[in-house]
Amino acid sequence: MAVYDVVVIGAGNGGLTAALTLARAGRKVALLERHNVPGGCATSFVRGRFEFEVALHQLSGMGTERMPGPLRGILSEFGVLDKLEFVEMENLYRVVFPGGIDVTLPTDRQGIVEVLGGLFPKEKDAVASFLDLVYTYSLEMVQGVFFRDPLISKEKYPTFFRYTFRNVEDVLDEFFTDPYLKAILSVYWGYTGVPPRLMPFSDLAVILWAYIEFKPFHLKGGSQALSNALLDAYLKAGGEARFNCAARSIEVEGGRVRAVVTEHGDRLDTSYVISNASTVHTYLDLVGSHRLPQDDLLKIKGRTVGPSAFTVYMGFDCTPEELGVFETSNFIVATIDMDSASEKMRTLEPQDWAMFSCYDVSDPDFSPPGTCQGALVCLQYADPWYRVEPHAYAETKYRYADAMISLAERVFPNLRAHIEECEAASPLTHMRYLGHPGGAIYGFDQYAKDSAFFLTNQSSIEGLYHAGSWVTGGGFQPTLTSGRSTAHAVLKAIKGR
Amino acid sequence: MALKDVLHDIEGYDELEREIEILRKYGPDHVERAEEAARIMAVLHPPRLSLKVSEIIEETPSTKTLRLVSAKGDLLPPFMAGQYVNLFVERDGVRTSRPYSISSSPTQTAYYDITVRAVEDGFVSRLLLEDTRPGDVFESTSPAGTFTHNPLFHGDDLVFLAGGSGITPFMSMIRETADRGLDRKILLVYGSRDPGDIVFKDELERIAARRKNIAVHHVISEPPEGYTGLAGFITADLVKRLAGDVTGKTFYVCGPAAMYERCLAELASLGLPRKRVRTEAYGPPKNVTAQAGWPKHVSADDVFTVKISGGRVLSAKAGEPLMVSLEKAHIQIPAQCRSGECSLCRTKLLSGTVFHPEGARLRKSDRQFGYIHPCVAYPLEDLEILI
Numbered sequence: 001m002a003v004y005d006v007v008v009i010g011a012g013n014g015g016l017t018a019a020l021t022l023a024r025a026g027r028k029v030a031l032l033e034r035h036n037v038p039g040g041c042a043t044s045f046v047r048g049r050f051e052f053e054v055a056l057h058q059l060s061g062m063g064t065e066r067m068p069g070p071l072r073g074i075l076s077e078f079g080v081l082d083k084l085e086f087v088e089m090e091n092l093y094r095v096v097f098p099g100g101i102d103v104t105l106p107t108d109r110q111g112i113v114e115v116l117g118g119l120f121p122k123e124k125d126a127v128a129s130f131l132d133l134v135y136t137y138s139l140e141m142v143q144g145v146f147f148r149d150p151l152i153s154k155e156k157y158p159t160f161f162r163y164t165f166r167n168v169e170d171v172l173d174e175f176f177t178d179p180y181l182k183a184i185l186s187v188y189w190g191y192t193g194v195p196p197r198l199m200p201f202s203d204l205a206v207i208l209w210a211y212i213e214f215k216p217f218h219l220k221g222g223s224q225a226l227s228n229a230l231l232d233a234y235l236k237a238g239g240e241a242r243f244n245c246a247a248r249s250i251e252v253e254g255g256r257v258r259a260v261v262t263e264h265g266d267r268l269d270t271s272y273v274i275s276n277a278s279t280v281h282t283y284l285d286l287v288g289s290h291r292l293p294q295d296d297l298l299k300i301k302g303r304t305v306g307p308s309a310f311t312v313y314m315g316f317d318c319t320p321e322e323l324g325v326f327e328t329s330n331f332i333v334a335t336i337d338m339d340s341a342s343e344k345m346r347t348l349e350p351q352d353w354a355m356f357s358c359y360d361v362s363d364p365d366f367s368p369p370g371t372c373q374g375a376l377v378c379l380q381y382a383d384p385w386y387r388v389e390p391h392a393y394a395e396t397k398y399r400y401a402d403a404m405i406s407l408a409e410r411v412f413p414n415l416r417a418h419i420e421e422c423e424a425a426s427p428l429t430h431m432r433y434l435g436h437p438g439g440a441i442y443g444f445d446q447y448a449k450d451s452a453f454f455l456t457n458q459s460s461i462e463g464l465y466h467a468g469s470w471v472t473g474g475g476f477q478p479t480l481t482s483g484r485s486t487a488h489a490v491l492k493a494i495k496g497r
Numbered sequence: 498m499a500l501k502d503v504l505h506d507i508e509g510y511d512e513l514e515r516e517i518e519i520l521r522k523y524g525p526d527h528v529e530r531a532e533e534a535a536r537i538m539a540v541l542h543p544p545r546l547s548l549k550v551s552e553i554i555e556e557t558p559s560t561k562t563l564r565l566v567s568a569k570g571d572l573l574p575p576f577m578a579g580q581y582v583n584l585f586v587e588r589d590g591v592r593t594s595r596p597y598s599i600s601s602s603p604t605q606t607a608y609y610d611i612t613v614r615a616v617e618d619g620f621v622s623r624l625l626l627e628d629t630r631p632g633d634v635f636e637s638t639s640p641a642g643t644f645t646h647n648p649l650f651h652g653d654d655l656v657f658l659a660g661g662s663g664i665t666p667f668m669s670m671i672r673e674t675a676d677r678g679l680d681r682k683i684l685l686v687y688g689s690r691d692p693g694d695i696v697f698k699d700e701l702e703r704i705a706a707r708r709k710n711i712a713v714h715h716v717i718s719e720p721p722e723g724y725t726g727l728a729g730f731i732t733a734d735l736v737k738r739l740a741g742d743v744t745g746k747t748f749y750v751c752g753p754a755a756m757y758e759r760c761l762a763e764l765a766s767l768g769l770p771r772k773r774v775r776t777e778a779y780g781p782p783k784n785v786t787a788q789a790g791w792p793k794h795v796s797a798d799d800v801f802t803v804k805i806s807g808g809r810v811l812s813a814k815a816g817e818p819l820m821v822s823l824e825k826a827h828i829q830i831p832a833q834c835r836s837g838e839c840s841l842c843r844t845k846l847l848s849g850t851v852f853h854p855e856g857a858r859l860r861k862s863d864r865q866f867g868y869i870h871p872c873v874a875y876p877l878e879d880l881e882i883l884i
Contacts, residue, residue: 036842037840044862045860046840046860047858048771049771051861083865144500148499148500150499152498152499152503153498153503153506154506160507161506161508162508163508164507164508164509165508166508166509221860221861222861222862224862224863225861225862228863228865228866228868229866235883244831280527280530281534284528284530284532285532289528297526298521301520301521301524301525301526301527302517302520302521302523302525303524304524304525305527305530317771317772386537390541390575393541393575394575394577398647398648398649402648402649416649416650419650420650420770420771420772421772422647422649423643428537428541431534431538432538432542435534435535436534437530437533438533439534448509448513449513449516449517449520453504453510
C-alpha cells in the first residue's frame with residue numbers, strides 16, 4: 001500500500017511549488033496531475049514553427065540580481081534560477097485608445113510622472129502624489145502585513161488602514177479629473193478582471209508598485225520552462241509525480257483526511273492533502289458535498305466563479321517592427337467606460353478592451369528568426385459560452401476571435417495579413433485543460449470581500465489544505481507563492497502532530 | 498498584537514464582513530456546479546469515445562468506410578472538418594492505435610465515417626478491413642487535429658491536394674461546404690494510382706456538378722492504356738494550370754508520406770509563403786534512417802534496452818518509434834496524433850538519447866528538460882524513461 005506524508009493534487013503553479021517545498025523538506029510526496037504536462041495555465045503549445053505562450057504576460061516580483069524581488073528569492077531557494085533565463089521588459093505598458101491617446105509608461109516612477117505630466121500637464125502633480133500613495137500604501141502593507149509587524153496599528157500604518165478596501169474608482173476620482181488619465185493608470189484592472197468601480201485599491205496599488213519596483217519580466221522558453229524547471233527540481237528532490245492521473249476522491253474519516261483515490265482506482269494513503277484544484281471541485285466532487293463540513297460549504301458559498309479568458313494566439317511571418325509593434329505589453333482600450341467594458345466579459349459581443357503581448361519585442365529569440373508571435377487576450381466569463389450549441393461552437397469561437405483581431409487592427413493595421421499560424425482559446429478551452437468551473441483562470445472573482453484578509457488555505461477537514469488562485473490572488477507570483485506558504489503550513493502541522 | 502487583532506480597524510472591514518455573512522446565507526452554494534467541467538466536456542470533448550461499427554461501406558476494391566456510431570447511443574461530439582479520431586485496436590494481443598480523419602460531414606454527428614485503405618504491412622488496416630464486422634466496438638480519442646479550415650487567415654479560396662486515402666479530411670470539408678452552402682471556393686486535385694482506385698469518385702462528381710464553387714480534378718499515376726484524363730503526379734505546372742494565379746490561395750496537402758516530399762517540393766517552386774501551405778500530420782517516417790541528422794553508426798535493426806522507472810525492461814529497435822516498442826511490450830502511454838505534434842505522449846527521458854525527425858513539434862523547454870514524443874522518438878542507445 002502506498003503511504004505518503006502529503007498528496008498534492010494538481011501540478012499548476014501552486015501545486016508545483018507546494019510539492020517542491022515539501023519534497024525539499026524531506027517529506028514523501030505524491031503529485032497528481034490530470035493532464036500530461038505540468039503547469040496548468042503556465043504552459044505552451046506548438047503550432048507550425050511557433051511555440052505559443054499560453055498565459056504569462058508579465059511576471060511580477062522578480063526584481064534584478066542587484067535588487068532581487070520576492071519571487072527571485074523563492075526561485076533561488078528552490079534551486080531553479082540557474083536553469084532559467086529571465087528577460088526584463090523595457091517598459092511597463094503601452095495604452096492605446098484607437099484614434100486617440102497613445103502612451104507608453106516606463107518602469108520607473110519619475111519617468112511615469114514625466115510621461116503622464118507631458119500628456120496631462122495640469123495633473124502632473126496629481127500623478128506624482130498618486131504614485132506616492134501607491135508607494136506609501138505598498139510599503140506599509142509589506143512592513144505591516146507581509147513582515148507581520150507585531151506592533152501593527154492604525155496609527156503606525158495609517159495609509160494601509162485607510163485605503164485597503166477603498167475602490168480604485170473613488171481613489172482615482174480623489175486625485176484626477178481626466179477620464180483618460182484614470183483609465184491609463186487603472187488599466188491593470190484587466191489583470192484581475194474586476195473593474196475600477198469594484199477593484200480594491202490594495203490590488204491596484206500592489207500590482208503597480210510590484211511592477212515598477214521589481215520590473216516586469218518574461219523568460220526564455222516561456223512559462224512552460226518555469227513549470228518544467230519546478231517539476232525537475234521536485235523529481236530531483238525525490239518527489240513522485242503521476243501525470244494523466246486525476247484525483248477521483250479524497251477519503252475523509254472522523255473529520256480527517258485519510259487517502260486520495262486516483263481516477264485509475266489507486267489508493268494513496270496520507271494524512272495531508274494540498275489541493276491545487278479549484279475549491280469547488282475539491283469540496284463538491286473530491287470530498288463530496290454530502291460529506292463536506294458545513295463550514296467548508298460556507299467558505300465557497302456566496303463567492304462567485306471568476307472570469308476565464310479568450311485568447312487569440314498568432315504567429316506572424318514578420319518581425320514586430322513590420323507589424324508596428326514596439327512594446328511587449330499593449331493595452332487596446334476602445335472605451336473609457338470600464339463598467340461597460342467589464343459587462344462585455346459576460347456576453348459574446350465584440351469587446352472594447354484587449355491586451356496584446358508580443359514577447360519577441362523584449363526577447364528576439366522567442367520565435368524563429370524573422371517572425372514573431374502575439375497573444376491577444378481579453379477576460380471573459382464562461383456563462384455565454386454555455387449557451388452556445390455544441391455544433392455552433394467552432395464558428396462562434398472564430399467569429400469572436402475575428403472581432404478581437406479587428407479591435408487589435410485598429411492599432412496594428414496589418415496583423416491579419418501576416419498571420420502564419422493562429423489558434424483561439426475560449427473559456428471552454430480553459431475549462432477543458434484546467435478542469436475549473438467556468439474555466440476560471442484566477443479562481444473566484446477578486447472583489448474586496450474575496451481578498452486575502454477573508455481567505456484561508458485550510459479546510460475544516462483536518463489535513464486538507466489548498467494552494468493556488470482559488471484561495472489567493474490570481475496570477476503567477478501569487479499562485480507560485482501560495483504553494484510554498486501552504487506547504488510550510490503543512491510542514492508545521494506535521495511537526496506538531 | 499497581530500493583524501487579526503486589528504482587522505476591524507481597517508476602513509470598510511466590518512461592512513465586508515456583513516456582506517460575506519449575507520452572501521453565506523443567500524448566495525449561490527455551487528452545488529449545481531458539481532462535476533461542471535466534466536459534464537460539459539462529456540458533450541464537447543470527452544477523453545474517450547466508445548464507437549460501434551454500424552455499417553461497412555465498400556468504396557473501392559482496396560478501401561472501405563466504417564460508419565461509427567456512439568456505442569452508448571447518444572450523439573457524438575462535434576468536430577471540425579479535417580479532424581481525426583485516434584482509434585485503438587487490439588491485434589495479436591497488442592493494443593495500438595491509428596489516427597483516422599473523419600470523412601463524413603461535421604453537419605451531423607449521429608455518426609463519424611472513417612475511410613480505410615489497405616496498406617502494405619498494414620497491421621491495423623488489415624484488421625479494420627478484413628476482421629471487422631458491424632456491431633464491433635472500438636475505443637477512440639475525441640476528434641482532434643489542426644488540419645482544418647481556419648477562417649481567421651486561410652481565406653475562402655482553397656486548393657486541396659490529395660493523394661490516395663488522403664482524400665478523407667478533404668471529403669469532410671467538401672461535404673460540409675456543400676451541405677451548408679458555404680461561400681468557399683474549392684479546387685480539389687486528387688491523385689490516385691488507377692481510375693478504379695478513386696475513393697468517393699461518384700459523390701465528388703455529383704457535388705462538383707451541382708456546386709459551382711467546387712471543382713474536382715483527378716490525376717492518375719498509373720493510367721491504363723487509352724486513359725484520356727490527367728496522368729502522372731501532381732506537379733507545380735499542373736497546379737498552376739488548374740488553379741491559375743495562386744496569390745491569396747491556401748493550399749492543403751494530405752496523402753501518403755511519399756506524396757508530401759514530392760508535392761511540397763513542387764509547391765515550393767510556386768513561391769508560396771509558408772502560411773499558404775497547410776499539411777496534415779503524416780505519421781512516423783517510413784524509413785527514419787534516411788532522415789537528415791540520423792547518426793551513421795546506428796542502423797535500423799540495432800536493438801537497445803529501455804528501462805522504465807519502476808523496474809521493467811524491454812527491448813526496442815532503433816528503426817521503430819519507441820511508442821510501438823512500448824505497445825509491443827504491452828505498455829500503454831497516451832497516444833493521439835502519432836506524428837509528433839499533439840504532445841499527448843510527451844514522456845520524460847531519464848537517460849540515453851533518441852532521434853526525433855524534423856517536424857517533431859517539441860517545446861523548447863521540453864528539449865532542455867529531456868522530454869520526448871515517443872510516437873516519433875527512435876532510440877539511439879539504451880534508455881531509461883519515466884512513465
